[in-house]
Amino acid sequence: MGSPAQHVFWFASRAFGIVAMLMLGVSVAVGLAMSGRLVHRPGLPAQLKRFHESAALVTLGLITVHAGLLLFDPFLRPGLAGIALPFKLAYRPMFTGIGIIAGWLAAILGLGFYARKRIGPKTWRFLHRFTIVAYLLALLHVIGSGTDARSPWMLATLTVLTTPIVFGFTYRVLTPRPQREPRPTATAGP
């Protein structure tokens, strides 16, 4: 191991990756709680919607920082293509590629919220369902290429994070949707 100072960007990227994964999990869980109508307290859905939107935007920022910091790592030297294009990076190409796909998918599905007037709320709502795929790909990325993936604390964190998401998703899929008029202003955040 060289001087720890040489690995500052590597450590920072990993740290931001961990926090991005946590934030993504929380954001997806809140989104599922809203769409599955798991919260009934008056005013809470609106608060959750605001939190969901902010958390999603912060997640996208954290993913950008996670990838961007790797550009300055003197050992990896991924280059812009390495962090932006899937399967271009020499380091664990399969799982880093999956991570890059997850990042782009999260960005498209999340920022698509601000284009919902153009694409139509129905199309946006349909596309937004695939955010769960972004979460699953991110999970695969962490397990496959994460340096801390095999540490007990990381496995415990991922389990705690994923359990409510699996519950929320199953509940959402199994609950029949009530027929309602489309309300463009009442759609959930990204």
Added chain:
Amino acid sequence: MTEQRELNPTAIPRSGKRAGRRRSSLYRRVLSLGAAAIIAAWLPFSVMYISAVNKQATSVVAISAPHPVGGSTRVVTTASGSTRVVAANGPTTPGTAAAPTPVTTRVS
């Protein structure tokens, strides 16, 4: 609203005001959540950095450890993935024992 605009043409429509308020509230929330996320990232970062400093200190001790005169040393990789300098069995021909070469690995 139309009357209000007629009276004061520079008045911002109510929906525009609401959108502006909503946007500034969103900025505030994103900024505070972002600040919290940076602080949250500081914890794993410092743990990784401290653990790397400790590992480096251990390897420096191993490299500077005395070895038998005429004996040789070799760098081995342990099960945990870190590198260690150990004395090889038996002395080698004098003059062939090389000083351990610093090895740079990324294990953490």
